[in-house]
Amino acid sequence: MAFDTDPRAEPVRLSDRVYAILALPAMAFFRLFEWPLRFLQRILGIGAMPYVFLFPNLAFFGIFVITPLILSIGFSVTGGTNLFLQDRPYVGAEQYGYLLECGNHLDPTTCREDRFWRAIYNTGTFVFFQVGFMVLFSLITALILNREIRGRGFFRAVFFFPVLLSPVVVALIWKWILLRDGVLNAALVSMGLERILFFVDPTWSMFWAIFVSVWAHMGFYTLILLAGLQAIPPDLYEAAEMDGTSKERVFWRITLPLLWPNMLVVIVLALIKAVQIFDEVFVLTGGGPGTATQFIVQYIYTTGFANQVQNFGLASAASVVLGVVLFALTIVQLAVTRRKDEG
């Protein structure tokens, strides 16, 4: 072959050969599609081929995203307990009315569906503190990891590791630490302190819900911020040093403004994820004590599936409300990232 004798060709590395061998089964697999695709191209024409390639993904998207979306809108405007849409009577906006009706919107006890409003207030509290701490701690971690410290690679891996764990695993790990007879209480007792029943105290439960979800996802945001920090030219810091800039001013006037696009991405992504919080906290506290850590997604889940009377209509209406909120946040995120790309 001509390649082999080309003097400019780079020498073939061993790893390349290994990959080439590993790739053989994959190539054999893709060969299977060659004939059907040729056939489709013959009958549909080359212009239709992009759509042929898009079809599988669009089909999945349609079945698992678009259809449920339309169905849940359908469920939210019908009543009764029937599962099949054609058997459910049309009730218009009644479900939404029931969900949103309150004597005083600031006090969940005056609402007709007080569990929903409690979930909203719980979620609000959670989002406020969780996003705040998330941004703060991932920023601090990124700033530290951006320094020339010993074992930097190791620490980066350590902080990113929890991101790779399944939420249920994360929650179980912390549950075993925090239980009445957990590791933490054992440590407290051995130091001569009182045992604390974390999951019986509403404030502690909320605290640990926030703490665990920050711990689990911080690595991801740290990585985004670290990338932003490393994109700041080191020259600027030297110029600032020559300009006699104090450390704090360097942070507030140079690092933070130049990191701001990444910060916005982190804030918005963290917001979206926090509003959707469910699995970790559900496994950790089960929403308790009482409803102290019950959030919107858990409300939807229990209303629709876990209660004795499965109220699909009300659950769907709550989903639609949540969907609208998330949609608005996503629009903000898109606007933010677009501005970053232009800037």
Added chain:
Amino acid sequence: MTEIKLNKVVKAYGEVEVIHGIDLEIHSGEFVVFVGPSGCGKSTLLRIIAGLEKVSGGEVVIDGEVVNTVPASERGLAMVFQSYALYPHMSVYKNMAFGLENAKMPREEIDKRVTEAARLLQIEPYLQRRPKALSGGQRQRVAIGRAIVRDPKAFLFDEPLSNLDAELRVAMRKELAGLHAKLGGTMIYVTHDQVEAMTLADTIVVLSGGNVAQAGKPLDLYNKPRNTFVAGFIGSPRMNLVEARVAANGTGFDLVSGAQTIRVPEVPGLEAQSSATYGVRPEHIAITGEDDADVTATVELSEQLGGETYLYCSADGLPQLTVHQLGQLPVERGQVIHLKFDRSKMHVFGADGNVLANGLPT
């Protein structure tokens, strides 16, 4: 009054020493240019003076005070970076004002200084723009402006013109010279372009491999290079340098390179049977008749610039010789010409590369 002194400054990165004990004295108001090939340590030396790098040995003295442990921000120097290093999120005005705000200078004073510098550098129309919206030359001016407003003890420039195109570079070079005349501050300027060095400097410091090869006035370096490195580095086109064997011939020496022999008078320090290098600048080679000639050579390339002519010639045993003649010469490629070296302008270097004679008796 700003005197900067380096005493036996050494810099090592881990095991690798890149600056090998440099002594240097920079006087107040002087325009000093560090010049040398890539990797010789120019930027490192400048950054050591700035305080952006710590020395591994020796001391840096500014106005009589050893500043080895004084941070860059407190040395009172201003630096213009090769990349300009403008703050991208601040307007031109803010970029220039930033250092002054750090020093908590009153608003009116800041405004006065920035406006003044902007007028001097002709960047007034862009004061509200971001650096992104400026051309390379305009950014360069802003970077210089940022240094000027601080009224520093000395200006440090690291290859400030190397990102500009040739024409703009020449224009900015003139402006910098004018600026130095106007401001009169001490300036240390790093470049690898020896033309920039010759035209701007009061004092040139030629660096080679982490050592000072020679420091002095531009024309002193040109006329009296201390070694073959400086001889070859300063001057464009380069000095012709020829390696030769030395043979005694009764009244003086024969410098023999292959088939070519150049006869020179007695040179102190030159020994028979040793090797040596002689150098002659392109403008010190004359075209003569056959009887008078030192070398008979073939023209390989003739560059006719109108006002002057460059000939690139080859002769057996010699490297390519560059010859510079004023005016226009009817010489063509392949033609054989006879060359004579001006003995009074010839340089002879010993086997170690150090100079034995700059100009020979005739």
